[in-house]
Amino acid sequence: DTGVSQNPRHKITKRGQNVTFRCDPISEHNRLYWYRQTLGQGPEFLTYFQNEAQLEKSRLLSDRFSAERPKGSFSTLEIQRTEQGDSAMYLCASSPYGYEQYFGPGTRLTVT
Amino acid sequence: AQTVTQSQPEMSVQEAETVTLSCTYDTSESDYYLFWYKQPPSRQMILVIRQEAYKQQNATENRFSVNFQKAAKSFSLKISDSQLGDAAMYFCAYRSPNTGNQFYFGTGTSLTVIP
Numbered sequence: 001d002t003g004v005s006q007n008p009r010h011k012i013t014k015r016g017q018n019v020t021f022r023c024d025p026i027s028e029h030n031r032l033y034w035y036r037q038t039l040g041q042g043p044e045f046l047t048y049f050q051n052e053a054q055l056e057k058s059r060l061l062s063d064r065f066s067a068e069r070p071k072g073s074f075s076t077l078e079i080q081r082t083e084q085g086d087s088a089m090y091l092c093a094s095s096p097y098g099y100e101q102y103f104g105p106g107t108r109l110t111v112t
Numbered sequence: 113a114q115t116v117t118q119s120q121p122e123m124s125v126q127e128a129e130t131v132t133l134s135c136t137y138d139t140s141e142s143d144y145y146l147f148w149y150k151q152p153p154s155r156q157m158i159l160v161i162r163q164e165a166y167k168q169q170n171a172t173e174n175r176f177s178v179n180f181q182k183a184a185k186s187f188s189l190k191i192s193d194s195q196l197g198d199a200a201m202y203f204c205a206y207r208s209p210n211t212g213n214q215f216y217f218g219t220g221t222s223l224t225v226i227p
Contacts (some may be wrong), residue, residue, distance in 0.1 A: 033215070042116075042203050042217030056214065091157070100147065100216060103157040
């Protein structure tokens with residue numbers, strides 16, 4: 001088991017472009033979470049999946065953000081019409097029972 | 113929403129000494145889980161230690177232990193015999209069993225280990 005992986009690790013995009021990130025959780029984990037982390041802050045919850053069902057979305061998640069987990073395995077997080085305020089580290093975590101979470105290395109997004 | 117407060121943005125400790133990182137939280141729930149995560153520079157977060165609120169005994173993992181004071185809503189992390197590899201950001205986190213598995217994180221404490 002190689003742990004949670006995220007791709008790409010870094011993404012630089014121009015304002016107004018769309019970006020998509022991918023997360024591959026630990027294979028037997030049915031819960032998957034997305035967080036956003038800005039410099040000097042702890043991770044902020046964005047959304048949560050149990051298998052393929054998106055069960056929770058933070059109010060922080062504007063309409064420009066969408067996440068999917070089509071087959072209950074990998075997940076994608078898409079940001080449309082990126083803004084400079086979207087620049088952050090996007091973290092993915094998975095969990096077998098929701099009891100503790102295992103984090104991926106993150107995708108660092110820079111919007112210029 | 114639950115809030116988690118880490119009042120020490122930065123801490124330092126001499127190698128081989130002991131350091132305590134503070135965390136307080138605000139909740140009206142009686143059953144919950146608390147965690148300390150470590151985030152080394154440019155590396156992913158890893159779990160250091162966890163505590164179930166219903167357990168009175170403080171959790172211990174090798175050189176890491178917690179002082180869980182439920183009434184005071186305090187959850188501090190003690191690192192004994194500090195090593196250079198302990199240098200990292202440390203995040204305290206709260207998980208409610210009632211709000212859909214959301215984790216709430218503090219703002220972190222940056223720990224420097226001085227050789």
